Amino acid sequence: xxxxxxxxxxxxxxxxxxxxxxxxxxxxxxxxxxxxxxxxxxxxxxxxxxxxxxxxxxxxxxxxxxxxxxxxxxxxxxxxxxxxxxxxxxxxxxxxxxxxxxxxxxxxxxxxxxxxxxxxxxxxxxxxxxxxxxxxxxxxxxxxxxxxxxxxxxxxxxxxxxxxxxxxxxxxxxxxxxxxxxxxxxxxxxxx
Amino acid sequence: xxxxxxxxxxxxxxxxxxxxxxxxxxxxxxxxxxxxxxxxxxxxxxxxxxxxxxxxxxxxxxxxxxxxxxxxxxxxxxxxxxxxxxxxxxxxxxxxxxxxxxxxxxxxxxxxxxxxxxxxxxxxxxxxxxxxxxxxxxxxxxxxxxxxxxxxxxxxxxxxxxxxxxxxxxxxxxxxxxxxxxxxxxxxxxxxxxxxxxxxxx
Numbered sequence: 001x002x003x004x005x006x007x008x009x010x011x012x013x014x015x016x017x018x019x020x021x022x023x024x025x026x027x028x029x030x031x032x033x034x035x036x037x038x039x040x041x042x043x044x045x046x047x048x049x050x051x052x053x054x055x056x057x058x059x060x061x062x063x064x065x066x067x068x069x070x071x072x073x074x075x076x077x078x079x080x081x082x083x084x085x086x087x088x089x090x091x092x093x094x095x096x097x098x099x100x101x102x103x104x105x106x107x108x109x110x111x112x113x114x115x116x117x118x119x120x121x122x123x124x125x126x127x128x129x130x131x132x133x134x135x136x137x138x139x140x141x142x143x144x145x146x147x148x149x150x151x152x153x154x155x156x157x158x159x160x161x162x163x164x165x166x167x168x169x170x171x172x173x174x175x176x177x178x179x180x181x182x183x184x185x186x187x188x189x190x191x192x
Numbered sequence: 193x194x195x196x197x198x199x200x201x202x203x204x205x206x207x208x209x210x211x212x213x214x215x216x217x218x219x220x221x222x223x224x225x226x227x228x229x230x231x232x233x234x235x236x237x238x239x240x241x242x243x244x245x246x247x248x249x250x251x252x253x254x255x256x257x258x259x260x261x262x263x264x265x266x267x268x269x270x271x272x273x274x275x276x277x278x279x280x281x282x283x284x285x286x287x288x289x290x291x292x293x294x295x296x297x298x299x300x301x302x303x304x305x306x307x308x309x310x311x312x313x314x315x316x317x318x319x320x321x322x323x324x325x326x327x328x329x330x331x332x333x334x335x336x337x338x339x340x341x342x343x344x345x346x347x348x349x350x351x352x353x354x355x356x357x358x359x360x361x362x363x364x365x366x367x368x369x370x371x372x373x374x375x376x377x378x379x380x381x382x383x384x385x386x387x388x389x390x391x392x393x394x
Contacts, residue, residue: 030258046247057259125244
């Protein structure tokens with residue numbers, strides 16, 4: 001398996017900018033999981049995520065000439081991916097159920113078994129995430145799931161570092177509130 | 193007890209603090225129960241978020257193959273856009289070249305006319321200048337038809353010659369300046385619209 005160094009990546013980007021489809025294919029292969037993870041977390045739907053990720057890479061291909069190495073290719077690509085995912089959500093008119101309402105309904109009469117079931121928990125988390133605003137959710141996803149630094153998030157979303165910090169803080173506070181009843185208490189108990 | 197550091201806990205959790213700020217948060221957390229609890233809850237939130245699994249996506253190779261199949265052809269448009277781009281950036285150079293060329297041509301023309309006035313040119317050059325110099329056509333015609341004569345004709349010839357040369361100078365310089373300003377404006381608009389990915393803002 002080939003080792004992908006930064007200079008290799010730069011070379012691939014440069015070749016792709018000159019119209020080399022094989023180089024771009026390699027870039028797609030390298031970033032496919034990261035991009036699909038991000039768009040899945042934003043969309044909350046597997047099929048939508050696959051479509052949005054493909055759309056993101058096609059947009060990246062057509063806009064490659066405007067890419068400048070002043071920002072990292074990953075940040076540039078993730079910016080396109082996040083926008084493709086949000087566009088997809090708008091196009092599909094947010095077919096996901098209202099997460100907050102869903103949480104409340106489930107909390108009326110929870111059974112311990114149901115609450116502890118991992119799929120149930122995962123479902124609740126995904127829905128709580130999707131109930132956040134686009135701006136808050138995106139920052140949180142890039143930090144928590146992609147583990148981007150604040151600087152990388154700022155670069156990706158083209159916002160100041162201070163805004164990254166405030167959005168992240170707000171998103172965490174809101175998510176904690178949304179998850180508090182259903183999940184947070186049990187998780188804290190588990191952690192002791 | 194020192195002031196609570198709740199605002200710094202997120203950055204601490206994310207490994208974004210360095211040096212004195214990091215030390216300050218660590219020291220405070222070892223003493224303050226409230227901040228320690230808040231930090232534990234943030235950590236728990238991160239752990240809970242990790243519980244949301246990812247679906248089974250297709251393999252990167254297969255995904256890349258699917259994407260490449262959908263890529264639009266780019267080679268031709270790429271070359272065309274490069275030519276257009278180079279042409280765009282050469283446009284102001286062309287405008288300046290036209291400005292210099294016309295300026296030199298007019299300067300030479302004026303110099304030759306003055307030289308001719310003072311009789312420094314031979315007969316061949318004089319005939320060339322007078323055939324290429326349509327400065328006073330209308331006043332000459334008015335003179336031929338008897339509408340102007342004497343001092344009036346001379347005055348009309350001078351005014352027509354001045355208007356033709358000066359007005360044309362002003363007109364072409366103004367045209368080049370307007371074209372240049374349009375180029376700057378379009379360049380600025382293109383630059384403003386080049387960035388994308390700001391749709392999640394606001």
